[in-house]
Amino acid sequence: MSEPISALNGARTEGIATIEELGLQGMITLRGDLDNKGLAKAATGATNQKMPGQRQASVSGDSGLCWMSPDELLVLVPYAEVEAKLAEMVKTLGSSHALAVNVSDARAVFRVSGDYAREVLAKLAPVDLSKEAFKPGDFRRTRLAQVAAAFWMEEDGSFRVVCFRSVAGYVFNLLKVAAQPGSEVGAF
Template structure:
C-alpha cells in the first residue's frame, strides 16, 4: 500500500544514454483492477474513477500519468499520481461493492519500477530483449505488450513514436535497467524497422 511515505527510487534515478535514452521514472500510482471487463456496471465505475475510456485489448487509454492499461482479459492497471492511489483504490472497491459487482481493486504502487526509453532506434533496442514483435504494424502507438525481457516479466507501453515505458517488478529493477542499457549500448543503431 502507498499510504505511508513514498519509497525511494530503486536505482536512485538511474540513467543511461546510448542508442536510446533509458531513464528510471519516479514511482507513480498503480491500481490493479480485476473483474469482468465486459460488465457495463464495472466499466462505468472504472472509467468514472479513471477519467478515461476503457482500453481495447492490448491498448492503453488516457496518458502514462493518468490512464488505464489493458493487462489481461480480466485485469486493468490504473495509472494515476501516487498520492491518489490508495484513496482511489478504496473508493473504486467501495463503489463496485455497493453495486454488487464482483471485483478486486488493489493499490500496487510499491510493487513495480518504471523506465522510460526514448530515441529513434527504440524498436531495434527492444527487439534485442523481447520475443514480442516490435514492428510498427504489430506494435503501434497506444498499445502495450506483457512479455519478457530476457529473464524477467515486464509490460512495454508504446506511449508515442520513439517513446516507450517499461514496467517491471521492483525486485528486478537493477537487472532490468542493466538489460535495457546493454541493449542500448552504442552500436545498437541498426535501422531495422
C-alpha cells in the same frame, strides 16, 4: 514514517536510446469482468481515460488504463492519489465480483525513448515491434530476457516499461546494454 522512494532513484543512461527510471507511479491491479459496466465505471472514473481494447493502453501522463488480460486492468494514477483512487474504485464497484489492489510499491517504471527505442526493446522481447505491427497505444505483457514485464508505446514513439521492483536493477541493466552506443541493428 519513512518516505517512499523509487526502485532506482531516477537512474538514467544514454546510448542509441535514452533509458530512465520514471520514479513513483500509482498502480492498481483491477481484476474482474472487463465487460461489467460497474467495473468499467470504476476504472474510467479513477483515471478519466477510456477503457482499452485487447492489448491496448489508454494513458495520458500518469493516469491510464492498460489491458493486462481478459480479466485484468492495470490502473495508473498519480502516486500521491493512489489510496484515495482505490477507495473511490472500491466504492464504485460496490458488490461487483472484482478485486482492486494497490501494487504501486511492488513495481518499477522506465521510459525508453529516442530513434532506436523500438530496436532496444526488440532485442529483449519476443514481440513484433515493426511500425506496421506496433503503434502508439499498443500494449504487451511479455518478458524482457528472463523477467516478466509489460510495455506500451506512447504517442511520441517512446515506450513505458513496467516490471517488478525486485528486478528493476536487472531490467535497467538489460535496457542499458541493449542501448549501448554503436549497437544499432537497423531493423526498423
